[in-house]
Amino acid sequence: MSSPARDDAELVTYQMHVDGKWVDAVSGERFESHDPFTAKPWSLVPRAGAEDVDRAVQAAQRAFTGGEWPRMHPSQRGALLRRLGDLVAENAERLAHIEVRDNGKLISEMAGQLRYIPQWYYYFGGLADKIEGHVVTTDKAAFTFTRHEPLGVCAAISAWNSPLLLATWKLAPALAAGNTVVLKPSEYTSASALEFARLVEQAGFPPGVVNVVTGFGPECGQALVEHPLVRKVAFTGSDRTGEHIYATAARGLKRVSLELGGKSPNIVFADCNMDDAVKGAVSGIFAATGQTCIAGSRLLVQRQIHDQFVERLVAFARSARMGDPMSTETQVGPVTNLPQYEKVLGYIDVAKGEGVQTVLGGGKAERPECGDGWFVEPTIFTGVRNSMRIAQEEVFGPVLSVIPFDDDEEAVAIGNDVAFGLAAGVWTQDIRRALLMSERLQAGTVWVNTYRAVSYQMPFGGFKRSGLGRENGQDAIKEYLQTKSVWISTASEVPNPFVMR
Ligand code: TXE
Numbered sequence: 001m002s003s004p005a006r007d008d009a010e011l012v013t014y015q016m017h018v019d020g021k022w023v024d025a026v027s028g029e030r031f032e033s034h035d036p037f038t039a040k041p042w043s044l045v046p047r048a049g050a051e052d053v054d055r056a057v058q059a060a061q062r063a064f065t066g067g068e069w070p071r072m073h074p075s076q077r078g079a080l081l082r083r084l085g086d087l088v089a090e091n092a093e094r095l096a097h098i099e100v101r102d103n104g105k106l107i108s109e110m111a112g113q114l115r116y117i118p119q120w121y122y123y124f125g126g127l128a129d130k131i132e133g134h135v136v137t138t139d140k141a142a143f144t145f146t147r148h149e150p151l152g153v154c155a156a157i158s159a160w161n162s163p164l165l166l167a168t169w170k171l172a173p174a175l176a177a178g179n180t181v182v183l184k185p186s187e188y189t190s191a192s193a194l195e196f197a198r199l200v201e202q203a204g205f206p207p208g209v210v211n212v213v214t215g216f217g218p219e220c221g222q223a224l225v226e227h228p229l230v231r232k233v234a235f236t237g238s239d240r241t242g243e244h245i246y247a248t249a250a251r252g253l254k255r256v257s258l259e260l261g262g263k264s265p266n267i268v269f270a271d272c273n274m275d276d277a278v279k280g281a282v283s284g285i286f287a288a289t290g291q292t293c294i295a296g297s298r299l300l301v302q303r304q305i306h307d308q309f310v311e312r313l314v315a316f317a318r319s320a321r322m323g324d325p326m327s328t329e330t331q332v333g334p335v336t337n338l339p340q341y342e343k344v345l346g347y348i349d350v351a352k353g354e355g356v357q358t359v360l361g362g363g364k365a366e367r368p369e370c371g372d373g374w375f376v377e378p379t380i381f382t383g384v385r386n387s388m389r390i391a392q393e394e395v396f397g398p399v400l401s402v403i404p405f406d407d408d409e410e411a412v413a414i415g416n417d418v419a420f421g422l423a424a425g426v427w428t429q430d431i432r433r434a435l436l437m438s439e440r441l442q443a444g445t446v447w448v449n450t451y452r453a454v455s456y457q458m459p460f461g462g463f464k465r466s467g468l469g470r471e472n473g474q475d476a477i478k479e480y481l482q483t484k485s486v487w488i489s490t491a492s493e494v495p496n497p498f499v500m501r
Helices: 050-065 074-090 092-103 107-116 118-130 163-176 191-203 217-226 239-251 274-285 303-318 338-353 408-416 431-440 474-480
Strands: 016-018 021-023 030-035 040-046 142-150 153-157 180-184 210-212 230-236 255-259 265-268 298-302 357-360 379-382 399-405 423-427 445-448 481-489
Touching: 016 050, 016 191, 030 092, 040 092, 040 191, 050 153, 050 180, 050 210, 050 217, 074 092, 074 118, 074 163, 074 191, 092 107, 092 163, 092 191, 107 118, 107 163, 118 163, 118 474, 153 163, 153 217, 163 180, 163 191, 163 230, 163 474, 180 217, 191 210, 217 230, 217 239, 230 239, 230 474, 239 255, 265 274, 265 408, 274 298, 274 303, 274 399, 274 423, 298 303, 298 408, 303 357, 303 379, 303 399, 338 399, 399 408, 408 431, 423 431, 431 445, 474 481
Parallel strands: 153 180, 153 230, 180 210, 230 255, 265 298, 265 423, 298 399, 379 399, 423 445
Antiparallel strands: 016 021, 016 210, 030 040, 142 481, 357 379
16 A cells, blocks of 8 residues: 555555454445545445444454453553554655545645644553552542543544544544554545554554444444444544434443534634734635534624625635645645535525625636536625524535624624534634633634644533534543442451441
8 A cells, every 4th residue: 555646547445454454345345435636536445334343343352351452551552652653753744645635635734734643642642651540538448449441442433524633533542541443434535544554553553452444334334333342432523423323322321422513603803913813714714625623614703894804804715726635835625525515515505595695706616727626616605694504504615604793792692502512713802802702602612813723732522512522632531441449448347248338
């Protein structure tokens, strides 16, 4: 397996990684993965079904209960994770090209992401030997202490927008805690996870600790969530699928963490630094072609600067260079897959039908530099009311709804009036307003005078329909641990056996 050049005539054929071996699906079936810039297939990936999933989960269970992994000292686990981080760093450029080939995001964004991913393995590798219980003082004659133990086999199910980053947010804490993992990447972007599995092998993880199965949600993903040996499901994707996974996992009483969608308000006050806020609005919705869960897809602008701000925003966004995501010059790339392309165009029609004004874009991008790719014009709608579908539903594309507001109260009311609560942006030079807004906005992340910043050190997750649990930061490891209480009697005689104490 190597980094394919775009003019490769032959499809690259991948295998899955199960129990330390490279395998095809039991059925022998494969499916095509497309390059969003050319709209043509570039690779073939195994189509795993329930039997493949069972093999991977059984391997993960064996690796969890026997062999080297459970006996490994946590410091050795940490060292393995750091070695994996080093290998990702050494292969960052190659992996970034594969990501771009599969999901059409900009090479500048993906190269940066791949150079950053090793930090998760270093950080959680460092935490592996700092998982400490504590001695508890109780009212009983006993020496009592807690231990934090791994859960077992964890399923990591990820989305297509930042494939390796989203997988890493699950894998690094899960492995640091001593679990084993079956990763199922999105069917639109499986290649990078398979290339990554090669690095896991090279780092020296015992067979079965990390398995990668590739396939479709309803057959492969569903079988994984349902598997009785899976103890935890960590998922990134749409709220609808998240809800379904939550219900399925509930039947097996499994732990679940969900990172779902958003309809985040990016709120611009009249006292902002306007140059910064314009860039922040653009980065919130047009970076990554709007295909991020944290997209600032509702731009709330204080009424007295509304017209001036929109004019500057449109001028700035109009100059964005579209084209080949492999070029470092490109600023807006294609949409990742055909259903998503059709969905984004569908929402543009919905918005127009709702009576909004289109001040930029508003349809397919049919420019020569876009070739046959799935491109949508960066689109800005004004005159949007927060009750409209375009302001309530996640589009996941380069489509911005601008909504005016009068004062702080109204900004908070509109900002919070959605089902989601993943992120929010606030642009103001008033520190008091910044603090009050950060308190009152119902979102897992609030950015002030910046947007889209994330770190391995900072918890990330959603309020409301945006999810459950947190990824990143020290507490993320708790999502992959369970607490055991140990009692050692220090009583001089065994007390009355018929009475609870
Ligand atoms: O996501 P899904 P899809 C939104 C975005 C997009 C829509 C659909 O709006 O248009 O979701 O995209 C796996 N059991 N987001 O279909 O269905 C699936 O194979 C177990 C926003 O790609 O959520 C994939 O690996 N797994 C989001 C993963 O779940 C199942 C990012 C995500 O798929 C499954 C992605 C099942 N029954 C899409 N069904 C964000 N906000 O970050 C599917 N999967």
